[in-house]
Amino acid sequence: MASLSLFSLFCLFSFLLGMAHAQLSSDYYSSSCPSALSTIQTAVNNAVADESRMGASLLRLHFHDCFVLGCDASILLDDTANFTGEKTAGPNNNSVRGYDVIDTIKSQMESLCPGVVSCADIVAVAARDSVVALGGPTWTVQLGRRDSTTASFSTANSDLPAPTSDLDTLISLFSNKGFTTQEMVVLSGTHTIGKAQCSKFRDRIYNETNIDSTFATSKQAICPSSGGDENLSDLDGTTTVFDNVYFTNLIEKKGLLHSDQQLYNGNSTDSMVETYSNDSTTFFTDVASAMVKMGNLSPLTGTDGEIRTNCRAING
Numbered sequence: 001m002a003s004l005s006l007f008s009l010f011c012l013f014s015f016l017l018g019m020a021h022a023q024l025s026s027d028y029y030s031s032s033c034p035s036a037l038s039t040i041q042t043a044v045n046n047a048v049a050d051e052s053r054m055g056a057s058l059l060r061l062h063f064h065d066c067f068v069l070g071c072d073a074s075i076l077l078d079d080t081a082n083f084t085g086e087k088t089a090g091p092n093n094n095s096v097r098g099y100d101v102i103d104t105i106k107s108q109m110e111s112l113c114p115g116v117v118s119c120a121d122i123v124a125v126a127a128r129d130s131v132v133a134l135g136g137p138t139w140t141v142q143l144g145r146r147d148s149t150t151a152s153f154s155t156a157n158s159d160l161p162a163p164t165s166d167l168d169t170l171i172s173l174f175s176n177k178g179f180t181t182q183e184m185v186v187l188s189g190t191h192t193i194g195k196a197q198c199s200k201f202r203d204r205i206y207n208e209t210n211i212d213s214t215f216a217t218s219k220q221a222i223c224p225s226s227g228g229d230e231n232l233s234d235l236d237g238t239t240t241v242f243d244n245v246y247f248t249n250l251i252e253k254k255g256l257l258h259s260d261q262q263l264y265n266g267n268s269t270d271s272m273v274e275t276y277s278n279d280s281t282t283f284f285t286d287v288a289s290a291m292v293k294m295g296n297l298s299p300l301t302g303t304d305g306e307i308r309t310n311c312r313a314i315n316g
Contacts, residue, residue, distance in 0.1 A: 024142035033113035044129040055130035056194025057097035062127035070298025072148035073119035089156035119311035120145035136242030137284035146305035192246040198223035247277035
């Protein structure tokens with residue numbers, strides 16, 4: 001009995017130790033790099049002041065990182081002769097931006113406290129600070145992620161929603177990551193900032209019927225039926241401000257992407273869109289909670305992964 005009790009205590013201790021290693025905390029750098037968060041915030045504010053679109057780009061970078069193997073900065077790894085990362089996967093290639101801003105912040109971190117602040121944490125904090133810089137809500141970012149030593153081109157292609165996704169696909173892709181349908185809707189609301197390339201919405205403005213005709217015509221002036229694939233259009237009517245106008249646009253059949261308008265198209269999510277359209281406070285509260293949840297997707301902690309010196313390459 002005594003040996004069994006000792007064994008049970010050992011198992012409990014091991015479990016608790018594992019939980020401690022897996023635990024993220026908001027004050028992770030309070031002693032090891034106390035100026036980390038303020039330094040990241042200043043860099044993000046400067047980047048967004050230079051180009052407001054960068055706020056949306058940094059937010060999207062975090063999303064595309066977390067949805068592929070977890071929030072581990074795998075998206076930042078460059079391809080090499082012997083390694084194919086995620087940057088050239090379909091959803092990311094010539095689309096995801098903000099890498100240079102992360103490089104700048106990482107260089108600052110390495111000067112302040114070498115080998116301490118992970119690239120994954122920089123991406124997570126930069127996403128939050130970008131939303132705040134554009135007038136959106138804040139949230140407490142849990143910290144202590146470590147950086148991956150690998151990436152997955154195939155998972156980036158399979159797990160990230162496309163602008164052509166139907167509602168059932170969106171619900172499924174988000175459910176696979178542990179999100180409810182309502183959390184999918186509220187996270188889609190982050191399309192209140194940013195722009196999209198013509199190639200991502202051409203079919204919608206020329207061929208779909210659940211679209212305001214005046215809106216479609218205005219977008220056709222930006223996006224011709226052929227050519228101009230990289231021409232940009234705002235994702236909502238106030239694209240430099242983080243607000244709830246995105247949801248109002250959906251009700252008016254002015255969703256730019258097919259995947260956006262799917263949220264308000266005579267389906268189960270219509271009432272959620274109406275709620276957020278009418279109540280920006282609820283939208284801010286819910287999107288902040290969902291962003292915390294996204295930031296907690298499968299982080300590497302403890303001795304897993306590493307703290308990269310250069311976010312674009314594994315150490316050594």
